[in-house]
Amino acid sequence: MTTTTPPKPRRQNKTRTLRRLVEFQGIRKLPLLQYRNSVRKLYDGPAGAALALASLVSLHEPLIGRLLRNGGFRINERKxxxxxxSGAGQIMGHLLRMSSPDARLVSFDLSHPMLKRAEQRLKSDRPISVAGDLMRLPFADESFDFITCGWVIEHLPDPVPGLKEISRVLRPGGSVLILATENSLPGTVVSHTWKCRTYSRAELQSAFDAAGLPWGRQFWFTPVHRLLRIGGILVEATKPLA
Ligand SMILES: C[S@@+](CC[C@H](N)C(=O)[O-])C[C@H]1O[C@@H](n2cnc3c(N)ncnc32)[C@H](O)[C@@H]1O
Structure with missing residues (x-):
């Protein structure tokens, strides 16, 4: 496990103000419903259609496969x-290959066309596709033992309700792996491309606390990603046993 020392509060405040000035502002300015509709339209359209290719070119898709294989998530034991x-199925494709054949797999997304694109790419009838909003997951309490959420919570102005939903549907002892855009220079560029916000590690950690998810192991795709502070915040939380 690798940890980072949180920046000092005054420096943190200055950085936060600067970041807020340069990153995409629409997420904070638009009413929630209007913003969510604009996100859905973005992914329904040509940008969403290009997502799979973008994930291959940026190496995001193979790198997440490497992380899932080597991160000690015990994927073959989970049910x-x-x-x-789930977007274009960039994470689900790996789960499909690594999980046991009788495991239940659910792809969940705001955008119907994205779910369709993932089905066409994965060419498998195993993952069930469900459309909806992360802020209200249509699943029973404690119904999953491994949850992935890659590059999604940056589409929530306030991450706490979404993280609480994830915590609610996660079984005690189960884990969630969150990947989120960090408040770095590349993260700011991403915020404009994908109309989202960014997070500092301290900010995301306090949202985890508020949602009752213990901030756990942090990962970097490679030592180069860690050195250059690129690749985003990759963090695991394991729900405590009751
Ligand atoms: C950048 S893509 C990430 C795709 C994939 N998880 C990955 O790791 O590359 C973000 C996806 O999140 C979906 N999304 C955005 N806001 C959402 C929300 N509130 N609830 C559910 N899905 C959402 C989008 O439709 C899109 O498919």
Whole structure:
């Protein structure tokens, strides 16, 4: 496990103000419903259609496969998986290959066309596709033992309700792997491309606390990603046993 020392509060405040000035502002300015509709339209359209290719070119898709294989997530032992904001199936494809053949797999996304694109790419009838909003997951309490949520919570102005939903549907002892855009220079560029916000590690950690998810192991795709502070915040939380 690798940890980072949180920046000092005054420096943190200055950085936060600067970041807020340069990153995409629409997420904070638009009413929630209007913003969510604009996100859905973005992914329904040509940008969403290009997502799979973008993930291959940026190496995001193979790198997440490497992380899932080597991160000690015990994927072959788990029985139920939820991939929140599954997009083009970049994470679900790996779960499909690594999980046991009788595991239950659910792809969940705001955008119907994205779910369709993932089905066409994965060419498998195993993952069930469910459309909806992360802020209200249509699943029973404690129904999954591994949840992935890659590059989605940056589409929530306030991450706490979404994280609480993830915590609610996660079984005690189960884990969630969250990947989120960090408040770095590349993260700011991403915020404009994908109309989202960014997070500092301290900010995301306090949202985890508020949602009752213990901030756990942090990962970097490679030592180069860690050195250059690129690749985003990759963090695991394991729900405590009751
Ligand atoms: C950048 S893509 C990430 C795709 C994939 N998880 C990955 O790791 O590359 C973000 C996805 O999250 C979905 N999304 C955005 N906001 C959402 C929300 N509130 N609820 C569910 N899905 C959402 C989008 O439709 C899109 O498919």
């Amino acid at each position: 139920s998986f939820l991939d929140v904001g």
